[in-house]
Amino acid sequence: xxxxxxxxxxxxxxxxxxxxxxxxxxxxxxxxxxxxxxxxxxxxxxxxxxxxxxxxxxxxxxxxxxxxxxxxxxxxxxxxxxxxxxxxxxxxxxxxxxxxxxxxxxxxxxxxxxxxxxxxxxxxxxxxxxxxxxxxxxxxxxxxxxxxxxxxxxxxxxxxxxxxxxxxxxxxxxxxxxxxxxxxxxxxxxxxxxxxxxxxxxxxxxxxxxxxxxxxxxxxxxxxxxxxxxxxxxxxxxxxxxxxxxxxxxxxxxxxxxxxxxxxxxxxxxxxxxxxxxxxxxxxxxxxxxxxxxxxxxxxxxxxxxxxxxxxxxxxxxxxxxxxxxxxxxxxxxxxxxxxxxxxxx
Ligand SMILES: NC(=O)c1ccc[n+]([C@@H]2O[C@H](COP(=O)([O-])OP(=O)(O)OC[C@H]3O[C@@H](n4cnc5c(N)ncnc54)[C@H](O)[C@@H]3O)[C@@H](O)[C@H]2O)c1
Numbered sequence: 001x002x003x004x005x006x007x008x009x010x011x012x013x014x015x016x017x018x019x020x021x022x023x024x025x026x027x028x029x030x031x032x033x034x035x036x037x038x039x040x041x042x043x044x045x046x047x048x049x050x051x052x053x054x055x056x057x058x059x060x061x062x063x064x065x066x067x068x069x070x071x072x073x074x075x076x077x078x079x080x081x082x083x084x085x086x087x088x089x090x091x092x093x094x095x096x097x098x099x100x101x102x103x104x105x106x107x108x109x110x111x112x113x114x115x116x117x118x119x120x121x122x123x124x125x126x127x128x129x130x131x132x133x134x135x136x137x138x139x140x141x142x143x144x145x146x147x148x149x150x151x152x153x154x155x156x157x158x159x160x161x162x163x164x165x166x167x168x169x170x171x172x173x174x175x176x177x178x179x180x181x182x183x184x185x186x187x188x189x190x191x192x193x194x195x196x197x198x199x200x201x202x203x204x205x206x207x208x209x210x211x212x213x214x215x216x217x218x219x220x221x222x223x224x225x226x227x228x229x230x231x232x233x234x235x236x237x238x239x240x241x242x243x244x245x246x247x248x249x250x251x252x253x254x255x256x257x258x259x260x261x262x263x264x265x266x267x268x269x270x271x272x273x274x275x276x277x278x279x280x281x282x283x284x285x286x287x288x289x290x291x292x293x294x295x296x297x298x299x300x301x302x303x304x305x306x307x308x309x310x311x312x313x314x315x316x317x318x319x320x321x322x323x324x325x326x327x328x329x330x331x332x333x334x335x336x337x338x339x340x341x342x343x344x345x346x
Contacts, residue, residue, distance in 0.1 A: 002026040003235070004073035006058055006106065007080030009033060011190045012128070014041035015228040016077060017051070023232065026050035028071045030064075031080065032057040035335050040328055041189045058102035061109065068113035075124040075235055076110055078103065081159070084193055085132075086285065086343030088155035099158035100165070103127070107169045114175060125177040126235050127166040131220070131245065132156035133181060136289035143181075144295045145243045152287045170241050178238040180231060182246040183294050187224035187314065188321040192329050193338050195254065196315075199261045200322045201329060203275045209262070210341070213284035215255030218291040222248030223314035226307040233305045244303070247294025250311040255279075257315070264319045286345045 003020055007013040008029030020027050027045075031037055033055055045051050052071070056063045058080050080102060082088065082095045110125050117123070134143040135150030149164075151157040169175045186196045202209045230246045238244060252260075262275035299305045309317070322329060333339060 001074045001236075002028070002071065004028045004030060004067070004071060004076045006030045006076070006078045008053075009037035009039055009041060010079065010083070011036075011041075011194075012185055012224055012227060013079040014038075014189055015187070015224045016079065016231055017042060018045055019225065019228040019232060021045040021048045021051055027052070028067070028073060029053045030056050030058065030067060034082075035337070036083065036191050038189070038191070038328075038332060040331075058106050059097060061105050064105055064109035065112060068109050072113075072117070074122065075126060076106070077126045077128065077231065077235060078106060079128045082155070084342075085153050085155045086193075087337065088153055088158070089286065089343035089345060092154035092158075095154050095158040099155075100161045103162035103165050107165060107175065111169060111173050111175050119174070121176065123176050124235055124238075124240075125166065125169075125175055126231070127163065127177060127179045128231060129159050129163050129179060129181045130156065131181050131183045131247070131292050131294055132289065133160040133163060134292075137291040137293055139291070142293040142295035143245060145181075145245055145298055152289055167241075176240045178234055178240070179243040180234055180246050181243065182227055182230075183220035183222050183248055183292060185222050185224045185227050187318050188325070189328070190224070192332050193342075196257065196261065196318060197322065197329065199258050200265070200319060201333070203262060203265050203278060204269065207278065208280035209258060209275070209278045210282045211255060211258055211279055212282060212288060214281065215253060215258065216290070217254050217288060218251055218293070219254070220247045220293050221250045221252060221257070221311055221314070222246065222307060223309040223317075226309055229308075230299065230305050233303050234299070237303050239302070244299045245294045245296060246299060247296045248307050248311070249296060250307070250314075251293055252311060260312075260315055261319060264316055268319060268323060282341065283344055285343055
């Protein structure tokens, strides 16, 4: 299959590209190379047969149309987005532009291409979204595909809007689509502004390890390569016009994640004092959702997919990867905003 992947130079997109190429697909990677992109993530496939990179902005309608006409993909996997909640609090406009207008622009280009191609039934527009569109949970319960949307941050509101656009283009114009809403990802190549890399890198640098509030927020953590596998499964086996929630079956509080990472570093890169001594509570994020949890019943029963990696295994692999790939993350620490406290408001 020839797949157009948007945002393929980012964290999850690059994992999708690497796996799609390993599985024998052709990939056209469309990415604007924002601050969050890193072409080094694609070194393992850079020279692979069937891999093409196109530097382009999904908000650029003529360019998107030209890319569809040039490459004639069998499917689109749409991951390009502004993705950091803290940045969305300080500067929401870029999130509205890329996540909403960019998705609209891409849908229009895909629709026009699909109509011109005779509306092939096998075509799929796969929109990759987040469980954050469902808002927050209390101590009990899980998000299902029927949970009403109640996004709380500018990021999750922009993703919710994009999900609605994709559904509407399916209902109104018949564009074949699948939609996935996934829990928090972690693993190799995650940009050093997200929780898990921040914890690892601050610990190694001897700096305070910031924990928002009391660290009691719960997330359902999914190893990024399992997410890539789930996405390719949904693309190929998912039913048209259906949503699938993807979770890691690995709920943990932020403070527990941080403590686990400190324990792994004590073992793998020992120093005199335990790394946990560096843990520092900082002002919480405004509107910080307390808990997310995914009910993975649909993807498990209908598509036979389950995560392969437990949180213990995934965190160990992740810490080992950051220890072995210092050149990769050092270069990214120079980028704008990295290492600063963002999204505090006021
Ligand atoms: N990270 C998570 O835990 C998580 C969980 C669920 C869903 N998601 C979704 O998965 C997708 C990928 O997330 P990620 O963490 O890999 O993000 P990321 O920030 O690491 O990567 C985003 C990529 O999109 C590109 N991009 C941004 N704006 C663009 C534009 N206008 N045109 C073309 N390319 C553009 C960037 O250059 C970057 O390479 C996003 O849609 C996000 O909402 C992420």
